[in-house]
Amino acid sequence: MTSPAVDAAPRAGTRADLARAVRDSGSVGPGAFPTGVAFGVLVAQSGLPWWWASVFSGLIYAGSLEFLFLGLVTAAAPLAAVAVTAFLVNLRHVFYAFSFPLHRVKGRLGKAYSTFALSDEAFVVATGHAARTFPGRRILWLQACIHLYWAGGATVGALLGSALPAGTGGLDFAVTALFTVLAIDGLLAHRDVPVPLLALGCALAARFTVPGQMLPVAFASFAALMTVRHLLRRRGEDARA
Amino acid sequence: MPETGYLVAAVATAVAVTWALRALPFAVLARLRAGPLTVLLGAAMPVGAAVVLTVYTLRDFDPGVPEDAWPTAVALAVTVALHLWRRNVPLSIVGGTAAHAALSALLAG
Structure with missing residues (x-):
């Protein structure tokens, strides 16, 4: 199934694509699946039918937003509140377009799915050092696998429902570990x-000054600092010239 | 329990906002793609996002609760050390998470 000859063929077949995507996304599964299960358990405990967990996680597909979303809809919050929350929590994604290799993904449908499924995990893995030569097809399979871990975990959690405790049993540390190792890999690859x-400073400053809006403030201030750094460097080059 | 119609509208709202935030910046950036600043931000953002998201997942870290704080601090050290040593992403994640689970169980018992 995954012999070198098959892997080397231009169209390796669905099974080979899937096998490779499972390997490519292996670092995400240990964190995404249990977090999905925890979300599914919360949906079941909120009194909604189990399949809403699959709908929420498969369609909204934005981890931290989904937990907030569940709290909003069970309290029958107005749609405007849902929209504002989604906007603030996911505003960081506007910065992902700077690095995500969407130009490698071919076709309208492919690009539509790739942007739809551009979760934090998909972004950090697809822009990681190991993925720098991945063609578009391999990126799409990787994204589909991560999407499946999350939505599948939520579905399992909702089906098992009250049979499980609501926590992740500490397995959510795998999400922290994933982001940590990819930060280290990025640092070792670029040596900058x-x-x-600067990112650490922005994150900590946002955490302690605006804990409710930590993500948008941290990302915006990081992008602003990188821009200032760029302008200062350019001025330095101009002065030398 | 919320009505189905409301839930469908709420999901559609969240999906529309999230997808727009993920997709529209590509259309905007397509026009200034080659500029030096976009290249610089493109190179910095993966590392920056990974660092910010790491801190975000640890936002509830509280040194005043030792049975939560110690497993997290030790597991983070184990993850970093394993990764600097072997450079194997799945190994570092599984090792760090196992350390977290083991220490949590030990301190809870």
């Missing part, structure tokens, strides 16, 4: 130490 240090 100020970048992670």
Whole structure:
């Protein structure tokens, strides 16, 4: 099934694509699946039918938003509140377009799915050092696998429902570990130490000054600092010239 | 329990906002793709996002609750050390998570 000859063929077949995508996404599964299960358990405990967990996680497909979303809809919050929450929580995604290799993904449908399924995990893995030569087809399979871990986990959690405790049993540390190792890989690949240090400073500052809006503030201030750094460098080059 | 019609509208709202935030910036950036600033941000954003998201997942870290704080601190150290040593992503994640689970069970018992 995954012999070198088959892997080397231009169209390796669905099974080979799937096998490779499982390997490519292997770092995401240990965190995404149990977090999905935890979300599914919460949906079941909120009194909604189990399949709403599959709908929420498969369609909204944005981890931290889904937990907030569940709280909003069970309290019958107005749609405007849902829209504002979704906007603030997911505003960070506007910065992902700078690096995500969407130009490698071919076709209207492919690009539509690729942007739809551009979760944090998909972004950090697809822009990681190991994925720098992945063709579009391989990126799409990788995204589909991560999408499936999350939505599948939520479905399993909702079906098992009250048979499970609501927590993740500490397995959610796998999400922290994933982001940590990909940060280390990125640092080792680029050797530009100020970048992670500035990001760390922005994240900690946002965490302690605006804990309710940590993500949008951290991402916006990081992008602003990188822009300032770029302008200062250019001025330095101009002065030398 | 919320009505189905409301839930469908709420899901559609969340999907529309999220997808727009993920897809529209590509259309905007397509026009300024080659500029030096977009290249720089493109190179910095993967590392920056990974760092910010790491801190975000640890936002509830509280040194005042040792039975939560110690497993997290030790597991983070184990993850970083394993990764600097072997550079194997799945190994670092599984190792760190196992350390977290083991220490949590030990301190809870």
